[in-house]
Amino acid sequence: xxxxxxxxxxxxxxxxxxxxxxxxxxxxxxxxxxxxxxxxxxxxxxxxxxxxxxxxxxxxxxxxxxxxxxxxxxxxxxxxxxxxxxxxxxxxxxxxxxxxxxxxxxxxxxxxxxxxxxxxxxxxxxxxxxxxxxxxxxxxxxxxxxxxxxxxxxxxxxxxxxxxxxxxxxxxxxxxxxxxxxxxxxxxxxxxxxxxxxxxxxxxxxxxxxxxxxxxxxxxxxxxxxxxxxxxxxxxxxxxxxxxxxxxxxxxxxxxxxxxxxxxxxxxxxxxxx
Amino acid sequence: xxxxxxxxxxxxxxxxxxxxxxxxxxxxxxxxxxxxxxxxxxxxxxxxxxxxxxxxxxxxxxxxxxxxxxxxxxxxxxxxxxxxxxxxxxxxxxxxxxxxxxxxxxxxxxxxxxxxxxxxxxxxxxxxxxxxxxxxxxxxxxxxxxxxxxxxxxxxxxxxxxxxxxxxxxxxxxxxxxxxxxxxxxxxxxxxxxxxxxxxxxxxxxxxxxxxxxxxxxxxxxxxxxxxxxxxx
Numbered sequence: 001x002x003x004x005x006x007x008x009x010x011x012x013x014x015x016x017x018x019x020x021x022x023x024x025x026x027x028x029x030x031x032x033x034x035x036x037x038x039x040x041x042x043x044x045x046x047x048x049x050x051x052x053x054x055x056x057x058x059x060x061x062x063x064x065x066x067x068x069x070x071x072x073x074x075x076x077x078x079x080x081x082x083x084x085x086x087x088x089x090x091x092x093x094x095x096x097x098x099x100x101x102x103x104x105x106x107x108x109x110x111x112x113x114x115x116x117x118x119x120x121x122x123x124x125x126x127x128x129x130x131x132x133x134x135x136x137x138x139x140x141x142x143x144x145x146x147x148x149x150x151x152x153x154x155x156x157x158x159x160x161x162x163x164x165x166x167x168x169x170x171x172x173x174x175x176x177x178x179x180x181x182x183x184x185x186x187x188x189x190x191x192x193x194x195x196x197x198x199x200x201x202x203x204x205x206x207x208x209x210x211x212x213x214x215x216x217x218x219x220x221x222x223x224x225x226x227x228x229x230x231x232x233x234x235x236x237x238x239x240x241x242x243x244x245x246x247x248x249x250x251x252x253x254x255x256x257x258x259x260x261x262x263x264x265x266x267x268x269x270x271x272x273x274x
Numbered sequence: 275x276x277x278x279x280x281x282x283x284x285x286x287x288x289x290x291x292x293x294x295x296x297x298x299x300x301x302x303x304x305x306x307x308x309x310x311x312x313x314x315x316x317x318x319x320x321x322x323x324x325x326x327x328x329x330x331x332x333x334x335x336x337x338x339x340x341x342x343x344x345x346x347x348x349x350x351x352x353x354x355x356x357x358x359x360x361x362x363x364x365x366x367x368x369x370x371x372x373x374x375x376x377x378x379x380x381x382x383x384x385x386x387x388x389x390x391x392x393x394x395x396x397x398x399x400x401x402x403x404x405x406x407x408x409x410x411x412x413x414x415x416x417x418x419x420x421x422x423x424x425x426x427x428x429x430x431x432x433x434x435x436x437x438x439x440x441x442x443x444x445x446x447x448x449x450x451x452x453x454x455x456x457x458x459x460x461x462x463x464x465x466x467x468x469x470x471x472x473x474x475x476x477x478x479x480x481x482x483x484x485x486x487x488x489x490x491x492x493x494x495x496x497x498x499x500x501x502x503x504x505x506x507x
Contacts, residue, residue, distance in 0.1 A: 024343035025335035025356045079376045081462060081494070098375060101382040110386040119427050124388040147390040172431045189386060219375060 037196035039267075042142050044202050045153040045190045047267050048107070048209050049140070052093070052188060054260040055213050057160045058252075060089045065163040066240035072233060076117075078223065084230040086220045088167065090117075093188070095216030096209065105208040106193050108150065111157065113186030115176040117168065127189060130154055135184045150191040157186040199268075206264065210253060217249045315408035319484035320497065328500055329367045329407070333357035368401040370506075371498040378459035392423040413482040419448035436468045452478055461489035 064074050067086070075085035087095060090111055097109040112123045114131055123131050130141040131154065138156045145152045159165050159181050168185065169177045179185060197205070224232055224246070231244065238245035247255070278286050303312050309326050317324060333340060333356060340358045347355035365381055383389070384398040396415075397403045406414040430439045435454075442450050453472035454465050466472045473488040481488055498506065 018338070020342060023339060024346055024352065025333075025339045027352065027354065079494075095375070098380060098382070101380070102369075102373060108382065108385055110383070112386075112388065119429070120424060122388075122427070125390065127386075127388050145387045145390075147393075148385055148387070150385070152387060191385065 035198040035200060037194075038199050039197050039202050041151040041192050041195050041197065042140075042153060043267065044197050044205055045142075045151075045192065046140060046155075047202070047264055048205055049153070049155040049188060049190060051206065051209055051256070051260045051264060052096075052109075053155075053160075055096075055209075055256045056089055056093060056157075058256060058259065059092050060161040060163055062239055062241065062255075063246070063252075064089060065161050067233075067246070068163065070233070070240050070244050071231070072240065072244070072246075073230065078220075084223075084227045086223070087216065089164065092216055092220075095219060096212035099212035099215035100208050103208050103211065105204050107205055107208055108189075108191035109209075109212075110189045111186055112189065113157075115174070116186065117171050117173050121186075123187075127154065127187075131187050134187050138184060145191065148191070150193055151195055153190045154187045155190070156184045157188055159183045159185050202268070210256070213256065214249045214253055217252055221246070221249065313408060316410035318405065318407055318409060318414075319412040321407070324500055328503065329363045330360040333359055333361050363407075365400045365402070368405070371503050372401075374458070374460055374495040376459055376494055379457055389424070395423050396420050398423075411482065411484045415482075418452055418478065418482070421451040422446070422448045425451075434467045449475060449478075456489045460493045460495055461487075462492040462494060463490045 063086070068074065073085035074088050075083050076088055076091060077083045078085045078087045078091065093109070093111050097111075100107050100109055112121045112127060112131075114123055114128065114135075116122050122128075126143060126145075130143065133139070134141055134154060134156050138158075140156075141154045143152050144150075159168075159179055162181065164185060165179045165181055165183075168174055168179050192205070194201075221235060224235070233240070233244045233246045235246050235248055237247065237251055239247055302308055306325060312326070335343065335356065337359070340356055343352060343356045344358060346352040379398070381399050381401060384393055389398070393399055404413050404415045404420075426443065428439055428443060433439055435442075450469070450472065453475065477486075477488040480486065
């Protein structure tokens, strides 16, 4: 028993030694240690917003605009079973945003306006205030959203195609019917939790947007597959400007990359000059 | 070294019995067949067949590592603590089975700044605000007037309803919204155009508590079963 009392201080020390020698759970941040943050969140959001501009313009002009001329339909209720149509550009963007949220990159993307077709998309508060400035100068606006603790950027969403103007002016729910080409119809809002990003994180943001584009476009092609009454366009290498055709997701994404890669690459290689 | 004083024999026997009983209880409660005794309450509607691990995944590392990491964190030697025992359950766990492209109110949308006032009243950025688990119900939110937080300015052009949406809103009849519309928009059914044809509040209330679905069983997407979820992983 005396020995027990002599050694009683040894047991806690032994227990502590066992716990410490076991090592803790590896820190996730350790994976990123050694990687320098090379882009500010503003730079990255500008890059991805530029990609979005190109993608949306291509979809609106080459798919929706030309597709309508071929008799293809695009509808806000495109997901409903009885509606045999593709997503309108605003819903195409919503689909991209949904896909991004399903992935691991903490990027948020939203579309709003002061005269939205759907009243639920009307800007309020800080966004409404900044949107007034965007309408004046078309310059991006940045702020920190305290409530969500997210870095936030807003970019002008322009009426870049005749289809934007005619659909919004003629929509039964529209609150403004004198839109014209070039108008600031709304703004995209982007959010990200960090103030600066590593090269890898930047690429992940750009890739998540590209994946979102493919995902929603694939959903559209999948809907076409289930058309019962409407004539199905042929899906391949051709575009609606050539007839009742639609490009595959790969062909669509290739075209986006061709149109946007120069601007994005300029930003990415500018690292060497920093 | 471990010789026992005759005066402490009963204490030692009691201690050993305690250890054996404790170990036995631990082992028995760890068995999958006894999960219901560990659960803090009955599973919500549709989740009756789920095992604990479907939501409560083991935390990273073993228990000793978790103790060390959290002790280090408490003394400032580590930036972040770690989950102890099991990982925190988040909305991502729900979405692994319930994520649907046609969701008209996906939780991510409410992270946008313009909803900051609305989410002070109802935190729609997470599923558990309305679907708190272990209550044996479908929707655990007390009131059904939640549409008022975002749709005060709604007006429907060529309103198909016999009493206009604008009038219903002016009269603050917010409970009527879900008498026609299912919140997540996954049901295939004809939305009523006359108030007399809408689902009664009794039916709705019963549904929210876990009863029969008044919107019908025809849905565009069905949630994954545990088996389907496991196969997907």
